[in-house]
Amino acid sequence: MSRAARRRAATSILLGATVALLLLWVFPILWAIVVSLKGEVEVLAWPPSVVFAPTLDNYADALAGRFSILPNLWSSVVIATVTTAITVGLAVPAAYAFARLRLRGKQTIGFYTLATQMIPPIGLLVPYYLILSKVGWLDTYQGLITVYFTFSLPFAIWLLVSYMEDIPHEMEEAAFLDKAGRLRTLWYVILPQVRGGIAVTTVFVFLNAWNEFLFAVQLSGNTVRPVTVAMYNFVSVEQTLWGKLSAAALVAMLPVIAIGFAAQRQIVKGLTVGAVKGGGRR
């Protein structure tokens, strides 16, 4: 086989593998889309019908019906947005301190910050339930936000530390010599260069808060009920409303997809800058 033919063969194998993996990932979503467009009877038909009259009834029901998820979407937006804002707002200065300041006990603090991530979340469910019920924060925004925030902050700090450590020290020293103090250096020199990292962190924290189910189902109630829990309304002992459940799930995916797209440009931008000669990846 010639070299060109070998390269073509290798390319097609890689392409095939990529498509296969993508299908594996996309199939459940495609399935959900198809189900969301079917009537209740058609959903249960066996073998599954390929040709059917698509209907938007499920979407209408999920959004405006008896179990409308709109209030729950709003709850999720509030919870995920506030959690993300607080987490990133605190993680950025904390990460800078870990990456740059000479602090006593930094290693120890760093270790214990990370150590909180080693506890299986399920083990914290009962303690959190008891604490929140004692302070009267069950079924409140502040209750869920506090819980999510404690999970996401250590993770966000460590993600951002790695981005900040990539910035050459000299860049910062140059700013100090130019009479920018620590805060202005952080604002004008460091933050613009870790925009990509902040974007990645924001997306991850938002996703985690948005998709969380385990704690939400226990700690929320009728007042504050995130969409992940509300979808459960379509599942009952007598029947599962697959069409409406799929429609609700797809609607709940949209904000996440939108944020992913919005952040993508920042993430890519974060990868293409870099000016220190021989300087590393950024």
Add this chain to the structure above:
Amino acid sequence: MSAGGRVSLRGVSKAFGEVVALRDVDLDIEPVEFFALLGPSGSGKTTTLRLIAGLEQVSEGTILVDGEDVTDAGPGERDVAMVFQSYALYPHMTVAENISFPLRMDRVPKGEIAPLVHEAARRVKIEHLLDRRPGQLSGGQQQRCALARAIVRKPRLFLLDEPLSNLDAKLRLETRVELKKLQRNLNVTAIYVTHDQEEAMTLADRMAIFLDGAIVQVGTPEEVFERPQTVAVAGFIGSPAMNLLPGELSGRGVVVAGRRIELPRPPDASSGPVVVGVRPGHVRFDPDGLPAVLEVAELLGETTLLNLRLGEHPIRMRVNGKVRAAEGEPVAISFDPVAVHLFDRTSGQRIATD
């Protein structure tokens, strides 16, 4: 323009944990002087520069700038500008934004910034690049941008940490000349760290030689080259390095490789073991001289560098033009007695001969 910029270090030491980087350094740098800190890597020259900049804190001693004690002042309070080896340009800012950064941080009124930026860019010939980002510049242009950022504020001290080492050889020679002109025009004190002795010799008004965390000699390039104070300096300065041979001093002569060389003037010591230093240019062919063997001849263009062996000692000799002797052939050499340097073999200190 600031005519200040006198720097004094008094008993300055710096340790990083257990490692002593700098030991008891005393140094005076005069206003508007181009002063080089020269030494091999790890000799403490960059540490000294960073201490002057305020990027490191001294372990002991004091640093004065224009008589003012700045030992505990932060880097932003010393009115110094620095060009880093890596240039440390801000990648997310344009060239103009990079150059204006020190002015913006110094809260210079908005209207005054643009003319100052253009003036600095003009001095280093990058006016046409002001809208580019550092990533779109060549190495030489990045270096100029870093220079412009350093001079725009008209600091009283201009610190340069091996600023030419990332440039290719041709550009380095050109930039060297421009750097010297720039410093003269700006009338500012420049402190220049380099491990390249040629750079230091050509640029500096005076220089300090660093070895193992201490200054071993301060002087003009001529002084350091012609009268190295220790064996270590003698071996470090000059390219190729000075030939250093064991000898025995007795009276007005010194015995090297079994042959006595009469010195033109009586040395400061009368007898004892010494190290005899001779620069490669001061070794000559002499039919009555010491028997040596030519090992390798390197043609350098206008001169040829001969690597000889005198007994067990390698000797380097520089001659004009080509040499006809074949490699492996015996030759006879002698040393120019006027150009012989003597050092005490135990202390390594220079023995004066004039």
